[in-house]
Amino acid sequence: MADDTAEIRALIERWADAVHTGDLDTVVADHAADIVMFDVPPPQDGVRGIDAYRAVWPPFFTWQAQGASFEIVSLDVTAGEDVAYAHALLRCGTPQELAERPDSRLRLTLGLRKERGRWVVAHEHHSFPTG
Template identity: 70%
Template structure:
C-alpha cells in the first residue's frame, strides 16, 4: 500500500470514528504531542493528546442530536516520512446552508514505521452577510486589531 493510500485509510477511519462517537478510534494514530486548532475555543488551540481527548465528548453530544460528519473530498500528499492532507466535510445539521463545509488540514509524520497525526486544523468559512465576501474591509480591520 502506498503512503497516500495508508494515510487516506487512516483519515477515513478517523472520520468514521468521529461520526460514530468512538473516542478510542478518534484518538488512534494521533501523536501524544498533537496540536489542534478547532472551530470552538480555545482559539490558541489544544496541545497534547489529553487536551485533544477532552474536546470530543461535547462534539459527540451535539452530533447525537442529528448532526453529520462525512468526508466529501480528501487530498493527500506524502513523502516517506512526512505528509499533509486536506479535506472538505459535511459537518452540521440539516438546517445548515448547503455548501457550508468543514475545512480540515492534517499534518502527519511516520513514527516507528506507522503514520501518526501531529496536527489538525478545523475551520468553517464565515457565512455572515457582513463577512469578507460582502465586506472585505471588515475582515482586514479585525485582523489588523490583533
C-alpha cells in the same frame, strides 16, 4: 509513496467514521502524543497534547447526537518519506444547519509524520469559511 498515500487516506477515513459514530478510542488512536489542534470552538490558541485532544471530543459527540452529519466530501493526500499532509472538505452540521447552508463545508487540514514506521497525525486544523 502510493502505499503511504493509501495508508493515510484509510487512517483519515477511519478517523472520520469514528468521529461520526462517537468512538473516542478510534478518534485518538492515530494521533501523536504531542498533537496540536486548532478547532472551530475555543480555545482559540489551540489544543495541545493527546489528553487535551481527547477531552474536546465528548461535547462534540453530544452535539452530533442531534443527527448531525460528519462526512468527507473530498480528500487529498500528499505523502513524503516521513512527513505528509492532507486536506479535506466535510459536510458537518445538523440537518437544519445543512438545509440553511447546503454548500457549507468544514475545512480540515492534517499534518502527519511517520513514527516507528507508523503514520500519526501531529497537527489538525478545522475551520469553517466566514461570510
